[in-house]
Amino acid sequence: MNKTDHTQTGPNQATHVAIAIIMVVVAMTASAILAMLGLIPFETLIFVSGTVGGAVNSFRRIQIISTAKSETEDAMTKRLVTIQIYLSPFVGGVFAFVLYLIFMAGFVQGSLFPIFASGEEGFTTFSDFAKLSIPDENVDVAKAIVWSFIAGFSEGLVPNFISKIAKEADQNNQSDN
Numbered sequence: 001m002n003k004t005d006h007t008q009t010g011p012n013q014a015t016h017v018a019i020a021i022i023m024v025v026v027a028m029t030a031s032a033i034l035a036m037l038g039l040i041p042f043e044t045l046i047f048v049s050g051t052v053g054g055a056v057n058s059f060r061r062i063q064i065i066s067t068a069k070s071e072t073e074d075a076m077t078k079r080l081v082t083i084q085i086y087l088s089p090f091v092g093g094v095f096a097f098v099l100y101l102i103f104m105a106g107f108v109q110g111s112l113f114p115i116f117a118s119g120e121e122g123f124t125t126f127s128d129f130a131k132l133s134i135p136d137e138n139v140d141v142a143k144a145i146v147w148s149f150i151a152g153f154s155e156g157l158v159p160n161f162i163s164k165i166a167k168e169a170d171q172n173n174q175s176d177n
Contacts, residue, residue: 013078016085017059024048024055024089042141043100043130046148050096051089053152058088092152099151099158100144104133107165113147114140 031048034040062085103114115136123129135141151158 013062013081013085016082017055017062020058020085020089021055024051028052041127041130042134043097046100046144047093047097049145049148050093050099050152052092053096053149053154054089054092055152056149057092057153057155058085088155089152091155095155095158096148096151099147099161102158102161102165103144103147108161112143114143116140 028048028051031040031044035042035045062081102108104116106116116133117136121132123132135144
């Protein structure tokens with residue numbers, strides 16, 4: 001048996017990814033059951049779908065890193081990778097929710113994106129707003145969940161959408177002056 005100088009004193013990145021994925025799957029399952037029972041709002045599924053995308057992306061990244069593993073990897077790099085493994089699902093959930101709001105606002109439209117029911121009722125709280133602003137049909141719910149996963153998986157998607165919206169707003173503002 002060959003021994004190397006690189007002894008492990010704790011779990012490796014694959015173990016951390018497995019833990020993160022288990023946590024996300026449990027959260028997704030619990031959220032789906034609670035949403036089905038009407039105990040939590042639909043938007044929770046949007047957030048959790050983004051966390052699943054973030055966890056899957058972490059898993060994919062760790063596979064890529066492990067195949068191109070560098071012998072010069074130090075302890076600090078390993079710690080940063082471990083922190084990223086646990087933060088990626090949360091960031092994915094935040095991005096999913098932001099993208100959902102972008103869709104609700106109508107900033108991005110087309111057949112690939114969800115359409116929301118036009119609620120004529122007023123609202124006084126964000127909770128009321130969330131309850132009244134729901135996808136129009138079942139296919140729109142599916143689109144919202146798929147896009148939420150994509151937002152979590154692709155870390156650059158939502159920042160790119162925001163940059164595009166900001167650039168268009170700036171151009172519109174300049175043309176109005």
